[in-house]
Amino acid sequence: MANTSSRTLRLLSLLQTHRYWPGSELADRLGVSVRTLRRDVDRLRELGYPVEAQRGVDGGYQLAAGAALPPLVVDDEEAVALAVGLQAAAQGGVAGIAESSVRALAKIVQVMPPKLRRRVETLRAVTEPVSFGGGPAVDPAALTVVAQACRDAERLEFGYTAADGARTQRLAEPHRLVALGRRWYLVAYDLHRHDWRSFRLDRLTEPHRTGARFRPRELPAEDAATFVRAGMRNIPAAYTVDVLVHAPADRVRGHIGRWAEITPADGEDGSQRCVMRMTVDSLDWPLFALGGVGADFEVRNPPELAELAREWGERFTRAAG
Template sequence: MQKTSARLLALLSLLQSRRDWPGALLAERLDVSPRTVRRDVDRLRELGYPIVTFKGPDGGYRLGAGAQLPPLLFDDEQAVAVAVALQLATAAGAGIEEAAARALTTVRQVMPSRLRRRIDTVRVTAVGRPTDRPAPAVDTGVLMAVSTAVHDHEVLRFGYRSSEEEEVPRRVEPHHLVTWGGRWYLVAWDLDRDDWRTFRADRITPRTPNGPRFTPRELPGGDVAAFVAARFRGAPDPSPTSGADWPCRGEVILDLPADVVSRYTREGLAEALGPDRCRLVLGSWSWPGLAAALGRFDADIEVVGPPELKAAFAHLAERFSRAAAS
């Protein structure tokens, strides 16, 4: 980006951050002369931004409202944020899906080719509606690295952290970047485990360079939304259309590998915490029923929550003890 263009972007960002800006303060923040500020303000006006001059001891500028949308100035992170936000809006369920798609097309047309490339690279599939639960933040650089590998069909190498912060090297053929219940996931073919896996994006640390290009495999069922919904059924997603609206839902840690647990449960989400441990989120129609379903795994169980699930285990333990005594 040229120096003048970068300065215009910085000036516009400052004008958007507060109502009134004294000219001298703008010059100080931009490290230029007041004359340069006046010249840059004139350039922004030529682009269509309604900048008003106010007089007084601290005379300066303010950004007006009500003008037609002019050509936009975005930095890389803002361009990615706009693309992601508009793509996620297509699954908002608020009747704005078509408008969001048209808005993304409009925004793309007024961006330089370099940023259009970034927007075209970011492809997000929203599975289920957003939730109000807190979600871990994902670095924009991680989203771009994963999206680029998906777009270019290149093997992705990364470190993957468990809940104990132990990072394990992984090699995958990345296929889709998705959101589920407010969290970001990568759907990929795991080259070392020879199976489909889902990875939380906030636990991914990309390694460079990427591996060789690959021919994408066909996802089971052919539809990423159906695939993710089937894998995550029972995970926290309050959408009434998700097929996972269980009245009782709990979370445990099992002393078993995630791939072993996944073979015997189609309704839960098993997340690897290490080579021989996994976190499992499962739903059922009752707390005793959920405890019994989890008890079928021949492994030690640590209840993460909620308290009702722990109480159900205690209740079943007493019942089973009486049955064994009789």
């Protein structure tokens, strides 16, 4: 059974890294007969992987897109790249991406071997992240520890520096992580103060999980983000960006990737155009991304983005002499 399971994982890994495998070549790579290969493919299908087969002498197999995302098999290099990329996305400027990146990062780090964790930490230590919007830097390792404690309902101990500079040690029951206004907040029940609190993660030091589990308490708010907003002032609101770009949709997607929703909107004269929509808490990032497309664009919303584009344009014009 162990050999069969190991071979099935190997088969899955090969199918995920190659568009199409002739049956005989795939069987040779696995060291099995074509008949055994067919049984292994059927086993993958039973697990929910949509493996397509082409019959005949030159028949083969390939992994197709499914209705849901099945578990992925990644090698060491891919696992390190995923972790580093998620760390960067966790401090990005696009609303919603940061929080989902931290959740995914916590899952990956949980099962990552120590040698790969060291490689990720080494890469992070020698890499200077680019931050749009000027938010304070947060240690990705601390983000991961706090996210895991929230997920597992495990008490957390950490040092904390208040706004007035006072430093204290805290023991808390973590509830949720919230990204607001270019900052990360931990919503938790403070066991020393016997009340709910929100903590800025850039002021939090040396968090570590205590191993003590707890029964989650009921938060006195609709959700964690509402709780944080109720106790904070001057948090930038999220902006809904709507821009008409005079360039093909595929070209804009190539520059901006999946950070925005790109919809074709070709003109009546046959010109290729598209509409870019995204939600951000800093307008610097969408303007920077649009500048990289190399095409004219029209800001539909918000007015603040049009004003920022005007300021940037005047500044660049002066710089050009």
